[in-house]
Amino acid sequence: MTTQVQIADVVPSYPSPLKEFWQSFSHNKGAVVALFIFLCVIFCGVFAGWIAPHDPVEQYRDHMLTPPSWAEGGMSTFLLGTDELGRDILSRLIHGARISLFIAFMSVLMSLIPGMVLGLLAAFFPKGAGTVIMRVMDVMLALPGILLAICIITILGPGLINTMIAIAIGTLPSYTRLTRAAAMAEINKEYVTASRVAGAGALRLMFLTVLPNCMAPIIVNATLGFSSAILETAALGFLGLGVQPPTPEWGTMLSAARDYIERAPWVVTMPGVTILVTVLSINLMGDGLRDALDPKLKRAA
Amino acid sequence: MFSFILRKLATVIPTFIGITLVAFALIRMIPGDPIEVMVGERKLDPVMHAAAMQRLGLDQPLHIQYFRYIKDLAQGDLGISLVTREPVTKEFLTLFPATVELAICALLFAVLVGLPAGMIAGLKRGSVFDHGVMGVSMTGFSMPIFWWGLILIMYFSVTLGWTPVSGRIDIEFDIAQRTGFLLIDSWLSGEEGAFKSAAMHLILPTIVLGTIPLAVIARMTRSSMLEVLREDYIRTARAKGLAPTRVVVVHALRNALIPVITVIGLQVGSLLGGAVLTETIYSWPGIGKWLVDSISRRDYPVVQAGILVSATIFIVVNLFVDILYGVVNPRIRSAK
Amino acid sequence: MSLLKIRNLRVEFGSLAHPFPAVDGLDFDIDRGELVGIVGESGSGKSVTMMALMGLIDAPGRVTADELVFDGHDLLKLKPAQRRKIVGKDISMIFQDALTSLNPSYTVGFQIKESLKVHMGLRGAALEKRALELLELVEIPAAKSRLGAYPHQLSGGMNQRVMIAVAIACNPKLLIADEPTTALDVTIQAQIMDLLERLQKEHNMGLIMITHDLAVIAEMAKRICVMYAGQVVEQAPVADLFRAPRHPYTQALLEAIPEHSKGARRLSALPGIVPGHYDRPKGCLLSPRCRYAQDKCSQERPALLDGVRCYYSLNAEGESTHG
Numbered sequence: 001m002t003t004q005v006q007i008a009d010v011v012p013s014y015p016s017p018l019k020e021f022w023q024s025f026s027h028n029k030g031a032v033v034a035l036f037i038f039l040c041v042i043f044c045g046v047f048a049g050w051i052a053p054h055d056p057v058e059q060y061r062d063h064m065l066t067p068p069s070w071a072e073g074g075m076s077t078f079l080l081g082t083d084e085l086g087r088d089i090l091s092r093l094i095h096g097a098r099i100s101l102f103i104a105f106m107s108v109l110m111s112l113i114p115g116m117v118l119g120l121l122a123a124f125f126p127k128g129a130g131t132v133i134m135r136v137m138d139v140m141l142a143l144p145g146i147l148l149a150i151c152i153i154t155i156l157g158p159g160l161i162n163t164m165i166a167i168a169i170g171t172l173p174s175y176t177r178l179t180r181a182a183a184m185a186e187i188n189k190e191y192v193t194a195s196r197v198a199g200a201g202a203l204r205l206m207f208l209t210v211l212p213n214c215m216a217p218i219i220v221n222a223t224l225g226f227s228s229a230i231l232e233t234a235a236l237g238f239l240g241l242g243v244q245p246p247t248p249e250w251g252t253m254l255s256a257a258r259d260y261i262e263r264a265p266w267v268v269t270m271p272g273v274t275i276l277v278t279v280l281s282i283n284l285m286g287d288g289l290r291d292a293l294d295p296k297l298k299r300a301a
Numbered sequence: 302m303f304s305f306i307l308r309k310l311a312t313v314i315p316t317f318i319g320i321t322l323v324a325f326a327l328i329r330m331i332p333g334d335p336i337e338v339m340v341g342e343r344k345l346d347p348v349m350h351a352a353a354m355q356r357l358g359l360d361q362p363l364h365i366q367y368f369r370y371i372k373d374l375a376q377g378d379l380g381i382s383l384v385t386r387e388p389v390t391k392e393f394l395t396l397f398p399a400t401v402e403l404a405i406c407a408l409l410f411a412v413l414v415g416l417p418a419g420m421i422a423g424l425k426r427g428s429v430f431d432h433g434v435m436g437v438s439m440t441g442f443s444m445p446i447f448w449w450g451l452i453l454i455m456y457f458s459v460t461l462g463w464t465p466v467s468g469r470i471d472i473e474f475d476i477a478q479r480t481g482f483l484l485i486d487s488w489l490s491g492e493e494g495a496f497k498s499a500a501m502h503l504i505l506p507t508i509v510l511g512t513i514p515l516a517v518i519a520r521m522t523r524s525s526m527l528e529v530l531r532e533d534y535i536r537t538a539r540a541k542g543l544a545p546t547r548v549v550v551v552h553a554l555r556n557a558l559i560p561v562i563t564v565i566g567l568q569v570g571s572l573l574g575g576a577v578l579t580e581t582i583y584s585w586p587g588i589g590k591w592l593v594d595s596i597s598r599r600d601y602p603v604v605q606a607g608i609l610v611s612a613t614i615f616i617v618v619n620l621f622v623d624i625l626y627g628v629v630n631p632r633i634r635s636a637k
Numbered sequence: 638m639s640l641l642k643i644r645n646l647r648v649e650f651g652s653l654a655h656p657f658p659a660v661d662g663l664d665f666d667i668d669r670g671e672l673v674g675i676v677g678e679s680g681s682g683k684s685v686t687m688m689a690l691m692g693l694i695d696a697p698g699r700v701t702a703d704e705l706v707f708d709g710h711d712l713l714k715l716k717p718a719q720r721r722k723i724v725g726k727d728i729s730m731i732f733q734d735a736l737t738s739l740n741p742s743y744t745v746g747f748q749i750k751e752s753l754k755v756h757m758g759l760r761g762a763a764l765e766k767r768a769l770e771l772l773e774l775v776e777i778p779a780a781k782s783r784l785g786a787y788p789h790q791l792s793g794g795m796n797q798r799v800m801i802a803v804a805i806a807c808n809p810k811l812l813i814a815d816e817p818t819t820a821l822d823v824t825i826q827a828q829i830m831d832l833l834e835r836l837q838k839e840h841n842m843g844l845i846m847i848t849h850d851l852a853v854i855a856e857m858a859k860r861i862c863v864m865y866a867g868q869v870v871e872q873a874p875v876a877d878l879f880r881a882p883r884h885p886y887t888q889a890l891l892e893a894i895p896e897h898s899k900g901a902r903r904l905s906a907l908p909g910i911v912p913g914h915y916d917r918p919k920g921c922l923l924s925p926r927c928r929y930a931q932d933k934c935s936q937e938r939p940a941l942l943d944g945v946r947c948y949y950s951l952n953a954e955g956e957s958t959h960g
Contacts, residue, residue, distance in 0.1 A: 139319030142612040144570035146577060147592075151323070151608050154596055155330045231445055235578055238447045239593055254448055258582075261455050268455065272448030280443040287439075533737040540691050540732075541752050541803070542725025544718070551751075555742045631787045632741055 024292040031288025034281035041278050045097035052091035053079070056248040060086035065264045081266045084256065089267065092248035093274050099249050100278070103164050104229035108222055110168035115175025116218065120206045122176065123183035134180070137173040145170045145228070146235055153241045163242045167229050178221050182214035216293040223286035227279045234275050250275050302627070309623050313616055320616070324609040325370050328601050329363075379609070380602035384595075389606045393588065397610075398481025399469060400587030403579070404572045406503055407510035412565060415515040419522025420557075424549065426527060434519055441516030446575055450509040450582035457505060464505050467584035471498045510579045514568035521564045522557065529557040559630050566622030573611050639666040640811055640843045641690075644704035648682070648689045648867075650697065657917075659685045659698075661867040664941070669810065670841040672834070674858035674875075676851050676890065680911040682867035683847045687813045691724055692717070708810060726756040729804040730813040734820045735796035739788040745772075745799050746784030752806045771802040775832060794825035798832070805836060811843040812836075818853070830857065852894050855879065863887050866911050866922040872944045883950040885927050885957070921947070929957040 026032055044051055054060075060078075064086040067074045074081065080090040118137075122130035140148065149166035156162040186192060187210060195209045236242030237251025245252055250271045257267040336353045337345060345353075354360045358369055373380070379389035415438075422434040458466045469483050470476065474495045476486045484503065487495035529535065530553055538552040576589035584590070588607055595603035648660040660682045667673050675683045689700045692712070705712045708727060712720055732738040739748060749768045753759045759767055772780035775798040788796055797817060804812055814833060818826035834857050837844040846854050854861065861878050863871040863886065871884040882888040889907040909926040918924050924934040929949055939948050949957045 135315050135319065138316045139323060142316055142320055142616050143323075143608065144574035144611065144615060146574035147608060147611050150577070150592065150596065151327060151604075154601075154604055155327065155332075227443065231443075234445050235447060238578070239581060241593075241596065251445075251447070254445075254451070258451060261451060262459050265455055268448070268451050272445060272452065275445045275448065276440070276443060279445070280440060283439060283443050533732060533734060534740040536693060537732065537738045537800075537803075538740070539693055540725060540730045541755070542721040542723070543751070543755060544721065547755075552740055556740070559742075630742070632789050 021292050025288050028288040028291060030284050034284035034288070037277065037281040038285060041097050041281070042101060044094045045101045048095045048098045052088075052094040053077070054088035054091040056087065056092045056095040057246045058087060060088070062086070065260065065267070067264070068266050071266070080270050081264070083253070083267050084260055084264070089270050092253060093250070093270060095248045096250045096253065096271070096274070097278075099160070099243060099247065100230050100233055103160065103167070103233045103243075104226050107164045107167040107171070107229045108225050110164065111171040111225070112175055112218070112222055115172050116179045116211065118172075119176040119179025120183055120211065122180040123187060123210075124202060124206055130180075133176065137176050140169070140173045146232060149232060149236060150241060153236065158236075158241045158244060160243045160247070163233055163236055166236070167232050170232070171225050171229070174221060174225070175218065178217055179214055182217055183210050186210050186213050220286060220290045220293060223282060223289055227282035227286070230275065230279055230282070305627050306624055309620060309627075313620050316616055317613070320609060320612040321371060321374065322367075323612075324605050325367055327605050327608065331601065379606040382600055382603050384598050384600045389602055392591070392603070393606060393610065395478075395481070396586060396588050396591050399483075399585060400576050400580070400589060402482045402484065403503070403506055403510060403585060403587060404569075404576060406507040407572060407575075408514060408565070408568065410507050410511035411514035411518055411568065415518030416522050416561070419519040420526055420554070422519070423523040423526025423530070423557075431523075434523065438516040438519040441512045442520070444512055444516075446509050446512055447578045447582055449512060450505070450579060453505050453509060454582070465498075465502050469499065469502050469586060470495065474498060506579050506583045506585055509582070510572060510575045513571055513575060514565075517564060517568060517571070518561065522561050525557045525560050526553065529553045532556070555629070559626065562622060562626055562629065566619050569618040570615050573615060640669045640671075640708060641665070641667045642704055642706045643690070643702060646686065646689060646702040646705065647700070648685050648694060649699045652697075656699075659867050660689065663867070663869055665862065665869070667811065667843045667845060669843055670837075671860070672837055672844045672846065672858050674854035674861040675845060675847045675864060676849065676854070676861060677864035678849055678911050680866075680913070681864045683864050684815050685867075686864075687730060687815060687845065687847065690813070691728065691730055692720055722756070725752060726807040727809050728811045728813065729807070729809040730815060731797070731800045731804045731817050733816040735800045736788055736793060738800060739796060741788055744785050744787055745791070749784075749799070749803050749806060752803060756807045767806075771806055772799075774805070774836070775799070775802045777802075793821050794829065797821060797829055801829075801832065801836070805840065805842075808840060809842060811845070813845045813847070815847045816849070817846075819848075826853075851890055863890065866917070868922060868946060869941055870923070870946045872941075881951070881953045883945045884947050885929050885951065886923050888951060
């Protein structure tokens, strides 16, 4: 009665995780374009010294406030024009990429790693350390990002390193909360229990068993953190609390340009467009990343 | 409901204590001698120095100092400004309404535009309108608002000459302060053109400050709407033979707005942060500009008070939002 | 004249160039006061058929039919507003998961009264009285206090009773129950089934019971319609179907009922799954999974003849009738 039926043999070929990721990521055209733009910005930042046509702090006193090359009175040597001190805007923007990316990268790293550790601690020891950590995070969250940064700059004083520290401390709570939430969801799953029963120690459980399964939301948050770090660096620079002149930082450039709104609009426009394009491309990439990494949303679209 | 509010209140108290600790520590963590930092002079006469230490209570042990600080706070005493020698509380009260007025306008702008835009985008998923809303909100979300403010000035004030560049009202108007909200005060004053002037001054700062909340609210409303429209109870509502508008308005909207309310509450933080930048650009005499100016003037009691007050506003608003959340969402109210 | 008459119903999803037919040429009838079971695996098109009947298939899904006549109205020819006067009033539907199918933000009372207000125009005391009456009809204890309860405050069985109350609020002529007990405990399942059967008899409703479990409806239904991959493969009175299934798929379903496999070491199961978008066979849709499949089966699709869609339908001994 129960004659078995042969089902046509299908050898399932699963794509490697990386390939699968790229397949879903490249499905999002905006994200691919954004990735390309972002890679260009990184390239500019890394090879700023070779690409930039001029020294970013060199003041061409004879060519102050030269308009961009396509505008009337522009010069082809200063492609995007010069600022109020005769410095080449393009070169400053290219060198600015290096500074913004460096600050953003370091601040993400400086909040990501302690944030993950604190979040894991809070998840694994919810009674003692967890309560204390989360209460402290609540306090930090009560101060909106830029205000917390201002608070820290007040104590430490302005400057490049201090900007990094201020931004890192400001974003620490989001990583801690995120890691804790993700770890709490994983901690009761069977595979963790299995590992625990097999005798894995707390450290092994935390970092090798649980953490890898919490990475998707953390990575997405890190991209968003990267773009908001660039914005915040620029905002602090604009307020005069960040990187100090003559260092070519995008926000600091804008701060100095405010007085030339009427006379030299390009001095205001260029740094802003650069910031906007960079941040926009990172955010679009983050969207693509989220869709590609989050299996729940994967098929929904 | 009452116990729900009490529970929420209890969770906020430790946070508030933490904030007072931060504000208290702020002044004491600034490197250097506190008296020298405050007076701005070096090598003070030791007698005067000791007198100042005693006057400010800085010679006491830290915990005594902290309790004194809390006691002063409870009496509404935020200290004395080092620059103007006025009580910080008094300065704060004259500046605060300006920030509140701006923040309320910005939030209204963000909600009134963002909510319907997100809703329609969610309902018309994949349409040109949807793509437009998503594109604009993504750009708004990535916008460096200090630059956005400058660009708006460049176009609307400098090129077109439609709006004023800075301030709250033209100087020819001398409006008596009644509520502190210039829109209301200028209207009450009955002076011709005063209300229009106040309104014109508000437009650009409102747009600038409202941009990021607008983008966030539009995105959140859209995704929340999409999520709710997939729910089983929407299918049930349609199976009941209800008209599409009734399905959306009665069954989808209410559930879709629940997460949006939280997001709107969180935007208050972004408004406070954004106010610092917006007020600086438009020389808007509010607490954001006051805070930034005080940092460069090294007016530490003002910075301390500004931080404390901003955080308190943020905590209170989010407490309020949490409670509101419980009102609209019956599942939360009864949960522990 | 039958209460509902469906002829050649087709529901397609996907692009126009590569449509995927979730329901493929379905014919179905039900009379007033009749109880019919529709059985099939997940993905066989049972629910989609009923969603199409209710007008719940949205673009890009496409619904076509030669006839979709309910109580004298061809539903596909009605304007949406006219159709909504029938849907929810004369035809109503209950779903699998009652908790998620009820709106979490409104009280049970609100959700019952909504239909009464929209379709019957009831207001005030009459509305209140009818809502209470309905809750008592579905045997909810302390009905009065339950009207003000939210779905999350009630148990799963209780919520399903509320769903039933909502569905029968306007005395429908046809009630569709889409796996109404799958999400419930076994003891509650029997209660809900009994309730549905009682209501059906008392109100002389047509009742379509959708399930993937033949055993559930064996005792209740008079007639059973077996669906596979969007098509009806066999239609027969319950007794005949259980005694001598004529389609290999029906046979396989019956063998999967534990009671039928007594003595066997393992429960019999049909290998494979219902064909999806890309692996739809050219011939008989069951042919890749069918133990009796011949060459012809994989070449041409059989039609529904005399209540069975198979070239080599089974005889009374459960053997294939091929040469």
